[in-house]
Amino acid sequence: MLRIPCPHCGERDATEFHYGAAAGVDYPTDPAALTDGEWAAYLFVRANPRGWFRERWFHAAGCRLWFHVERHTVTDQVRTVREGAA
Amino acid sequence: MTISARLPGHPEFLWREDEPKASYDVVVVGGGGHGLATAYYLAKNHGITNVAVLEKGWLAGGNMARNTTIIRSNYLWDESAGIYEHSLRLWESLEEELDTQVMFSQRGVLNLAHNLSDIREGKRRVNANQLNGLDAQWLDAQEIGKLVPILDVTDRPRHPVLGGTFQPRAGIAKHDYVAWGFARAAQALGVDIIQHCEVTGFQTSGDRVTGVSTTRGDISFGRLALSAAGHSGVLAGQLGVRLPLQSHPLQALVSELLEQVLDTVVMSNAVHVYVSQAHKGELVMGAGVDAHVGYGQRGSFHVIEEQMAAAVELFPIFARAHVLRTWAGIVDVTPDASPIIGHLPFENAYVNCGWGTGGFKATPGVGSVYADTVAHERPHPLAAPFALDRFTTGRLIDEHGAAAVAH
Ligand SMILES: Cc1cc2nc3c(=O)[nH]c(=O)nc-3n(C[C@H](O)[C@H](O)[C@H](O)COP(=O)(O)OP(=O)(O)OC[C@H]3O[C@@H](n4cnc5c(N)ncnc54)[C@H](O)[C@@H]3O)c2cc1C
Ligand SMILES: [Zn+2]
Numbered sequence: 001m002l003r004i005p006c007p008h009c010g011e012r013d014a015t016e017f018h019y020g021a022a023a024g025v026d027y028p029t030d031p032a033a034l035t036d037g038e039w040a041a042y043l044f045v046r047a048n049p050r051g052w053f054r055e056r057w058f059h060a061a062g063c064r065l066w067f068h069v070e071r072h073t074v075t076d077q078v079r080t081v082r083e084g085a086a
Numbered sequence: 087m088t089i090s091a092r093l094p095g096h097p098e099f100l101w102r103e104d105e106p107k108a109s110y111d112v113v114v115v116g117g118g119g120h121g122l123a124t125a126y127y128l129a130k131n132h133g134i135t136n137v138a139v140l141e142k143g144w145l146a147g148g149n150m151a152r153n154t155t156i157i158r159s160n161y162l163w164d165e166s167a168g169i170y171e172h173s174l175r176l177w178e179s180l181e182e183e184l185d186t187q188v189m190f191s192q193r194g195v196l197n198l199a200h201n202l203s204d205i206r207e208g209k210r211r212v213n214a215n216q217l218n219g220l221d222a223q224w225l226d227a228q229e230i231g232k233l234v235p236i237l238d239v240t241d242r243p244r245h246p247v248l249g250g251t252f253q254p255r256a257g258i259a260k261h262d263y264v265a266w267g268f269a270r271a272a273q274a275l276g277v278d279i280i281q282h283c284e285v286t287g288f289q290t291s292g293d294r295v296t297g298v299s300t301t302r303g304d305i306s307f308g309r310l311a312l313s314a315a316g317h318s319g320v321l322a323g324q325l326g327v328r329l330p331l332q333s334h335p336l337q338a339l340v341s342e343l344l345e346q347v348l349d350t351v352v353m354s355n356a357v358h359v360y361v362s363q364a365h366k367g368e369l370v371m372g373a374g375v376d377a378h379v380g381y382g383q384r385g386s387f388h389v390i391e392e393q394m395a396a397a398v399e400l401f402p403i404f405a406r407a408h409v410l411r412t413w414a415g416i417v418d419v420t421p422d423a424s425p426i427i428g429h430l431p432f433e434n435a436y437v438n439c440g441w442g443t444g445g446f447k448a449t450p451g452v453g454s455v456y457a458d459t460v461a462h463e464r465p466h467p468l469a470a471p472f473a474l475d476r477f478t479t480g481r482l483i484d485e486h487g488a489a490a491v492a493h
Contacts, residue, residue: 001386002378015388019377021332040478044330044421048319050381073333074381 002076007083008063020056022046023068050074056085100270101145104278106302110138112460113298113307115285115321117141118150119261119446120438121313122268123453124460125277126184131454132461135276138307139269140300142284146265149315150446152415154338154372156351156362157447158195158256160215160222161488165471166424167218172468173451174255180450186267188259189365193349195256196230198400200245200356207487208251215253223252234350236401243399245357258351258362258370264449288325295325295435310435311460316381316416318439327430329439330477331418334375336443337385339393339412343367347403357396369407371397375417375443385414417442422482427456428465428473436460437474 002014028034028042047053053073058066066085071078112128114121117139128134141147157177159170176183177190199205208224215222226249231239239247273279280302289297289304297306314321319331344367353360361371373393376386390412398405420426420440425448427438438456441448451468458466465473476482 001388002376013388014378014386021379036478040330041328044477045328046330046332048329048332048379049323050317050320050333053379055379071378073379076380076382 004057004069005078005081006057006059006062007067007081008065009059012059012062016059016061018058018060020058020066023054023056052079100266101273101279104138104273104280106138106140106280106283106300106305107278108304109306110278111136111308112311113137113305113309114139114311114313115298116148116312116314117145117269117279117281118148118313118315119146119265119268119449120315120441120452120456121311122265122272122279123449124311124313124438124456126268126272126275127454127457128461129272129275129277132457134461137272137276138278138280138305139272140283140285140298140305141279141281142301144281145269145279146262149415149417150265151262152338152413153261153446154360154362154370155258155261155446156195156256156353156360157190157259158253159447160195160197160211160220160251160253160256161485162211162214163483163485164218165483166485166488167215167220169451169455169468169472170448171218171220172455173448176450176454177259178255180264180267184267184271186263186270188263188267190257190259191365192255192257193351193362194233194252194254195351195353196225196234196250196252198230198250198352198354198356199248200354201248204356205249208249211488212251221253221255223254225250225252234348234352236347236403237352238400238402245399247400256351258364260365261446268449268453285321290325290432293433295432308434309460309463310432311456312430312435312437312439313456315439315441315445316418318418318437322430322437325430325432325435329426329437329474330421331440332379333381333416333418334378335380335382335385335414336372336375336417337389337412337414338370338372339390340364340371340410341369341404341407342410344369344407352400354396354400357399359393359396359400361397361401368410369404375419381416383414383416385412419443421477423485424483425452425472426474427452427469428459430474
């Protein structure tokens, strides 16, 4: 099973976590100013790389905090973990 | 005489190993079912035979020979009924079309309802299907019990069977035979099938894509047709295009060979399992995707565990069956659980992707529609609603209900 190192609780089974997909996707500061294309990109398009990927996880069955993981999407190896919800 | 001298020789190969040429009218990237069917229909229906299918591994080594082969057309929206039913009709004559056996068996597909919202969604879908002329029916628990005697339709299970949708013309086929049948028939019409040829980059000139770099050299073309399923996002990314796709591991498994006990495909969204019994006798089961993005063709064991618990709850006699083999493919999922078919933002480049957990059933249908789109350089009417721009216009085709359990 995929194991996720929570920065607060340590490494646990992935079943304890909720997945949050790509990290670093901020809500647009002025949504009304976006074109339809930009709005669609914000709503629907997320990074989907084969390789290193910065993503968010939520420790639902532990500290109940969001954090960032940099994981390789082929090997599932985790390179960095960082606290923070954004 | 040695033993080997007494054994029969190697059977005839079904297709040749072609060497890549420097240039083609159309290059199809991806030698899964969709790419092979597209090449076949380009040659057969449109007389475009100077075509290559480039496959990075071996034919059907992607999702094509990893899927659980469920074929049905009972999707909710008119656009979906259009393309999936077009495909189901082609399945009904595919053996004659390809002059090969694909073991298409119209044994019916049952989608169980276990709670009030399942019942509402199922009945709504049956009504929508009937308006589209599809053979959809609503069955109550008793009727389901008669159809599938080994299913526990009492009120014992934690999630009892309350009814379900049934499509009698739905069924299964043998996926590798389908790929081989399309490959052989396409090659007989002049298509080159090139395995172990990975596309690693593209050459562009203005708003045209002119060629691909591959592990077997550069190849130029008139038109490009991507059909790379789980890797579509990676390839489009090399063209600078971001697609609304997330690639996930999706698993399936088989039991050892058993006596025939199940002659209907049974699926359950709520408890998340589906099962059919293959012609040889193994139970073929699937469930949901892993939530995270993954390209490793390996899924998480807890998904299998939950799927088995659900299967045994529904079919108590499965408790003593043994799992023989589990595996995973990489499925490309869109935000509305519907595919993307049409132009890329280049004059001569097209994409077919986003079939996610359910594109095997579409193999002949999308092959013919995508070939027509590429041949005439405009969307086929059945493909038009599935263009990439629906994510900008907001005309989504939400099939999360019909596609809730991966299949
Ligand atoms: C476990 C599982 C169960 C499923 N069950 C069902 C089901 O019951 N019913 C149903 O309808 N659908 C099902 N599906 C979905 C179905 O298998 C897919 O939607 C369908 O196979 C996708 O089309 P394809 O056959 O062309 O894909 P694939 O067979 O994946 O073909 C894509 C090909 O592109 C190749 N490729 C990728 N990148 C490159 C590159 N750079 N250069 C060259 N080649 C490249 C890959 O190697 C691959 O062979 C299931 C999928 C899985 C994984
Ligand atoms: Zn924690």
